[in-house]
Amino acid sequence: MNPLTTTRIVYFSPTHTSEKIARAVGEGIGMPRRIETDLTFDESSSPIEIKNELTILAAPVYGGRVAPAALKRMKRLKGNGSPAILLAVYGNRDYEDALIELHDAAVSLGFTPLSAGAFVGEHSYSTPELPIAEGRPDETDLQKARDFGKESLQKWERIAAVAPLKVKGNIPYKELPPSRPACPTCTDNCFVCGECVDACPTHAIRIADDGSRIETDMNLCIKCCACVKACPNRARTFFSPFAAILHEKFNTRREPEVFF
Ligand SMILES: Cc1cc2nc3c(=O)[nH]c(=O)nc-3n(C[C@H](O)[C@H](O)[C@H](O)COP(=O)(O)O)c2cc1C
Ligand code: SF4
Ligand code: SF4
The missing domain is CATH 3.40.50.360 (Flavodoxin domain)
Structure with missing residues (x-):
């Protein structure tokens, strides 16, 4: 060619x-x-x-x-x-x-x-x-x-x-199950550094107007977990019931x- x-x-x-x-x-x-x-x-x-x-x-x-x-x-x-x-x-x-x-x-x-x-x-x-x-x-x-x-x-x-x-x-193609809105949350270890805001591909995360906390729009969240992996303080977590099953069955x- x-x-x-x-x-x-x-x-x-x-x-x-x-x-x-x-x-x-x-x-x-x-x-x-x-x-x-x-x-x-x-x-x-x-x-x-x-x-x-x-x-x-x-x-x-x-x-x-x-x-x-x-x-x-x-x-x-x-x-x-x-x-x-x-x-x-x-x-x-x-x-x-x-x-x-x-x-x-x-x-x-x-x-x-x-x-x-x-x-x-x-x-x-x-x-x-x-x-x-x-x-x-x-x-x-x-x-x-x-x-x-x-x-x-x-x-x-x-x-x-x-x-x-x-x-x-x-x-x-395989049918996709209906999507249920969900998103990661922040623990008390969050010091509102904003790293997760920058990591989010859909702009679902913002710092609240008073600067005290992180807010997430779960309707925009695609559950990619980029924010969880980007958090320097391990303060961002996502609970998925699938994680334990995946860990156990697909090892x-x-x-x-x-x-x-
Ligand atoms: C919502 C969602 C659904 C996923 N579904 C599958 C799946 O069906 N099979 C699989 O092996 N991994 C699945 N994964 C894992 C991703 O495919 C995998 O982590 C991939 O490496 C992520 O790519 P990235 O690092 O480029 O974002 C899923 C991840 C997410 C967030
Ligand atoms: S990256 Fe972690 S510590 Fe920083 S604002 Fe997000 S959740 Fe909070
Ligand atoms: S999981 Fe992905 S889409 Fe959802 S808030 Fe975190 S970075 Fe944004």
């Missing part, structure tokens, strides 16, 4: 695991020119035109599907036929229909899927008390991501045309899966 010189790394990644894997894939590709498009906080709708760039699209898995906020933010992208490497990042339970959904979204945005991978990141609900895929991606994951990037570029250089990419997943290490 025609030689490419630019890698575009696009991600939505509240707790940074999708970001780390996307960057490692970019490193493996090794092109001198890399552009990063971080959609985590980006609520703009003006189009981003992507032309002749090997594009990495990375998003977390929420409920076996692509995180809805990621899909919403990716709508700005105009692929113009650019080849895309798709990455679904999940918390060691399962990614179910997320990769196929990301594939279909990429096609509808005008990308040509070249390869895809499901990688594991520390679960958003993981805590030191109830770890779930704690510390992932680790060095082994990142090396696999670099190798995957290198092999994806080799595929591009080897082929004359891109054949339709087959990835794991079902159509119709066997899952490895990345890739599709060419």
Whole structure:
């Protein structure tokens, strides 16, 4: 295929695991020119035109599907036929229909899927008390991501045309359960530093007008736990009944899966 010189790394990644894997894939590709498009906080709708760039699209898995906020933010992208490497990042339970959904979204945005991978990141609900895929991606994951990037570029250089990419997943996609509004809360250890406000991708958190406390709009909260992980004082907590089950049942290490 025609030689490419630019890698575009696009991600939505509240707790940074999708970001780390996307960057490692970019490193493996090794092109001198890399552009990063971080959609985590980006609520703009003006189009981003992507032309002749090997594009990495990375998003977390929420409920076996692509995180809805990621899909919403990716709508700005105009692929113009650019080849895309798709990455679904999940918390060691399962990614179910997320990769196929990301594939279909990429096609509808005008990308040509070249390869895809499901990688594991520390679960958003993981805590030191109830770890779930704690510390992932680790060095082994990142090396696999670099190798995957290198092999994806080799595929591009080897082929004359891109054949339709087959990835794991079902159509119709898994139905999402109705969303129940909930959000993390602050303990008495909160000293209103505002770190969590800056970490929130949906602007659900604010400091109260009198500066005495943190307020959260649970209707805006996507339960990503970025605020919990960003709090320097461990004063932000999210109670999910799933955390104990995930900790107990999904403690066997899952490895990345890739599709060419
Ligand atoms: C609301 C929500 C739903 C999630 N659903 C799943 C899931 O279905 N399967 C899974 O393995 N992990 C699930 N996770 C965990 C995330 O996919 C995982 O932590 C991912 O690494 C987060 O990506 P980020 O660090 O880029 O934000 C979920 C996390 C959240 C917040
Ligand atoms: S980051 Fe932690 S300590 Fe700082 S305002 Fe938020 S909850 Fe409070
Ligand atoms: S308030 Fe909700 S959306 Fe905002 S960072 Fe915390 S968990 Fe994520």
